[in-house]
Amino acid sequence: MEDTLEKPALERLFAEAGIDYDFYCKKQNPQSIAFMAELLPLLERLYPARYHVKTLLDVGARTGSGTALLATVLDPASYARLKCTVTALDIDPAMARISHALRPEMEYLVADIFKIDDRQWDIVSCSHCIEHVPEPKPFLLQLRRLAREHVVISTPFRENPETRIKAHLHSFDEDFLEEVGAENVTIYNAFHWPHSEVVTFSLPPL
Numbered sequence: 598m599e600d601t602l603e604k605p606a607l608e609r610l611f612a613e614a615g616i617d618y619d620f621y622c623k624k625q626n627p628q629s630i631a632f633m634a635e636l637l638p639l640l641e642r643l644y645p646a647r648y649h650v651k652t653l654l655d656v657g658a659r660t661g662s663g664t665a666l667l668a669t670v671l672d673p674a675s676y677a678r679l680k681c682t683v684t685a686l687d688i689d690p691a692m693a694r695i696s697h698a699l700r701p702e703m704e705y706l707v708a709d710i711f712k713i714d715d716r717q718w719d720i721v722s723c724s725h726c727i728e729h730v731p732e733p734k735p736f737l738l739q740l741r742r743l744a745r746e747h748v749v750i751s752t753p754f755r756e757n758p759e760t761r762i763k764a765h766l767h768s769f770d771e772d773f774l775e776e777v778g779a780e781n782v783t784i785y786n787a788f789h790w791p792h793s794e795v796v797t798f799s800l801p802p803l
Contacts, residue, residue, distance in 0.1 A: 602698050610698055614691035616660075626662045631789040632724045633663030636751050637670065639797045640720070642781055643747050644679040651681045651719035656710060656740060657726030658685035661696035661703060667722070668703055681720065686710070710739050721748045728752050728765040737777055741803040754784055754796035761792065774798060 602610075604618075611618040616625070644651075650673060655664040668683040669675075685696060686706040696705045721744040727733040740748045753761070756768040774782060779798035787795040 610695050628789040629662035630666050633666045636749055636797055639749050640679055647678040649679050653681040653683045653720040654686055654718040656686050656723045658687045659692050661685045661700055663724050665700050717743055717745050719746045724751045728767050741800055744802040748800040751797045754794045756793040
């Protein structure tokens with residue numbers, strides 16, 4: 598991460614967003630990057646042939662750490678067989694201010710996904726976000742409306758409802774995956790998530 602502002606200015610931006618800057622640097626930022634890295638094998642499975650140039654929207658991007666990883670790894674000038682122009686999106690404007698300060702070159706939208714009706718992307722990614730959403734099934738349907746080709750999701754899986762963290766409103770299981778029509782499912786022990794397994798899966802567009 599290359600800071601484009603002096604640390605005191607960054608600390609003020611993070612404080613306005615209710616995030617401790619040191620906690621972000623040492624805990625949240627590495628975790629967000631690792632979560633997004635764990636989505637890359639799914640993207641590789643969805644695009645096995647060379648070469649593709651696509652557009653990608655990352656929903657629930659927060660500070661943009663994971664989005665920046667995608668933008669770097671899938672840069673149109675890279676060697677990657679899947680190349681993407683990447684856009685971040687979050688509903689919280691405070692997150693956008695942080696992202697603009699850290700990565701001014703990255704497109705970052707502040708929007709409610711249910712109010713986007715004039716734009717689509719080839720791929721829509723959503724990493725460790727749907728567990729925070731009050732109604733995940735309509736949320737996933739809207740992601741499918743925004744995608745031309747694929748929606749790719751990662752989220753904690755089979756969390757114990759009695760011990761899961763308060764910010765997680767749902768615990769997903771096999772029944773949920775079947776109900777939403779999940780494809781290309783992988784369940785694994787995540788490198789940066791000790792509380793439960795994690796699942797990655799894809800959904801087709803609507």
